[in-house]
Amino acid sequence: MKVTRIAYSARLNPGKYAALVEQARRLGRVRSEVWQRYGSILGVGSGLRDRQVRDRWLADGTHLSFGVLANAWKETVRDAMADIGANMEAAKAEVRRAISRRTDDPVQRKRMFAALQAERWAQDPFLARQMRKHWKRGRNHTRDQIVVRADNYNTVVDGCGRLWLSVPGLQRRQMVKIPLSTTVAPTGTLRLILRGGRVEVHYQIDAAQMRSSQRPCGDRTVGVDKGYTEALTDSDGQPHGAGLGVLLTAESDRLKERNRRRAKLRSIANTAALRGDHAKAHRIKVNNLGTVKRDRQAARHRARVRTEIFRAVHRVVDKAVTVVAEDLTKRFAGRKKLGKNINRRLAAWTKGITAEALKSVSERRGSALVPVNAAYTSQACHRCGRFGRRSGDRFHCTRCGVVWQADVNAAINILHRAGDPDIALHTPHHRVKQILQDRTDRHRTRLPVQDSSPATAGRRANHPNRSAMSNE
Numbered sequence: 001m002k003v004t005r006i007a008y009s010a011r012l013n014p015g016k017y018a019a020l021v022e023q024a025r026r027l028g029r030v031r032s033e034v035w036q037r038y039g040s041i042l043g044v045g046s047g048l049r050d051r052q053v054r055d056r057w058l059a060d061g062t063h064l065s066f067g068v069l070a071n072a073w074k075e076t077v078r079d080a081m082a083d084i085g086a087n088m089e090a091a092k093a094e095v096r097r098a099i100s101r102r103t104d105d106p107v108q109r110k111r112m113f114a115a116l117q118a119e120r121w122a123q124d125p126f127l128a129r130q131m132r133k134h135w136k137r138g139r140n141h142t143r144d145q146i147v148v149r150a151d152n153y154n155t156v157v158d159g160c161g162r163l164w165l166s167v168p169g170l171q172r173r174q175m176v177k178i179p180l181s182t183t184v185a186p187t188g189t190l191r192l193i194l195r196g197g198r199v200e201v202h203y204q205i206d207a208a209q210m211r212s213s214q215r216p217c218g219d220r221t222v223g224v225d226k227g228y229t230e231a232l233t234d235s236d237g238q239p240h241g242a243g244l245g246v247l248l249t250a251e252s253d254r255l256k257e258r259n260r261r262r263a264k265l266r267s268i269a270n271t272a273a274l275r276g277d278h279a280k281a282h283r284i285k286v287n288n289l290g291t292v293k294r295d296r297q298a299a300r301h302r303a304r305v306r307t308e309i310f311r312a313v314h315r316v317v318d319k320a321v322t323v324v325a326e327d328l329t330k331r332f333a334g335r336k337k338l339g340k341n342i343n344r345r346l347a348a349w350t351k352g353i354t355a356e357a358l359k360s361v362s363e364r365r366g367s368a369l370v371p372v373n374a375a376y377t378s379q380a381c382h383r384c385g386r387f388g389r390r391s392g393d394r395f396h397c398t399r400c401g402v403v404w405q406a407d408v409n410a411a412i413n414i415l416h417r418a419g420d421p422d423i424a425l426h427t428p429h430h431r432v433k434q435i436l437q438d439r440t441d442r443h444r445t446r447l448p449v450q451d452s453s454p455a456t457a458g459r460r461a462n463h464p465n466r467s468a469m470s471n472e
């Protein structure tokens with residue numbers, strides 16, 4: 001498995017930064033061109049690969065208008081085609097779900113899954129229709145990135161021990177030298193992301209080849225429930241990453257307040273512009289509505305949350321050789337409805353980070369991650385299986401007459417799902433509910449038979465009469 005590492009530029013001079021921004025802007029046009037031509041059903045229907053696109057553009061002179069070096073636009077074409085591919089795969093996940101809903105016949109399903117996999121969906125009317133439905137035409141939004149191939153850059157350590165990264169500029173043999181804030185040289189293909197006057201150098205390394213100062217994992221099997229206040233709660237009742245809730249709430253409040261203020265300033269600027277006071281409108285835009293500080297604060301917050309979540313996962317792996325968790329890789333249903341609700345957006349985002357942390361820490365430390373179907377794990381009592389009432393962080397089971405800590409209850413249910421003979425990873429939500437209800441109903445009807453006290457027998461005998469009466 002690959003892990004992404006990020007190196008940052010340190011006190012890069014504005015001239016160099018501006019040159020990189022210009023290069024990224026031009027490469028953004030290349031990306032837009034790729035999306036424009038190949039980002040739709042029709043484009044991919046043509047079945048072109050990035051190499052063929054490159055050859056075609058070289059032949060017809062398209063590349064001459066880009067104004068960048070050959071390697072730069074070629075890598076960008078490859079990167080954009082990969083983005084389009086990922087976009088299509090996301091649509092395919094939806095279509096697979098649609099196939100499962102359409103038919104129960106294993107032969108039919110297999111045929112359609114195979115057709116989807118082998119890009120033969122265009123020939124099947126149902127698949128083609130589904131692909132058109134779920135594959136919304138994408139558009140390029142990336143104008144601040146430069147992809148640099150492994151053999152196109154070099155790194156040097158200067159006399160003061162500072163690491164310099166040299167990447168190609170807009171002219172041949174004119175490298176842009178970027179001072180980095182780390183002494184670990186990046187390797188492989190680099191993705192330079194230009195944000196707020198700083199260059200982020202993203203690159204990937206093999207998790208297996210990482211300096212392994214990692215502690216070994218524990219020896220137990222532990223279930224975990226992801227949360228908002230704590231990053232994780234395990235089935236022993238232990239919370240991990242308890243600082244997450246405070247971090248997220250503070251950030252959410254801060255964003256709401258800032259967005260409110262920015263909206264106010266924007267309206268002042270608009271009013272000024274309408275009045276003809278363009279100087280004032282411009283001043284506000286430049287001095288008060290900039291993005292440099294905002295983006296830097298956002299990056300800092302993201303880093304803090306990641307640290308908290310990764311630390312929580314490490315604590316769990318300290319004691320577990322097997323971690324049972326909700327399958328977090330499933331795409332978030334109703335993603336589009338999140339809209340401007342900052343809290344829910346943050347929650348959805350932390351879910352992704354938690355998924356990443358569980359996967360990468362498990363792989364690095366040698367524990368196994370077992371994804372399970374988490375449907376109704378927070379709504380059923382882990383002891384009797386009945387649906388209970390959840391209010392806040394408490395879960396109340398009327399049958400047991402016990403109040404559990406809601407996250408702990410869920411974590412134990414999740415742990416039990418790993419060995420559940422009836423509920424598999426992809427068992428649909430409504431089936432899970434049915435299975436859980438059947439279990440408790442069976443339990444209930446069996447009870448009076450075991451209990452032969454006269455009182456119970458009497459009540460049982462009354463049942464038919466009562467129902468007969470209610471039918472009248």
Ligand SMILES: [Zn+2]
Pocket residue numbers: 381382383384385386397398399400401
């Ligand atoms: Zn119960």
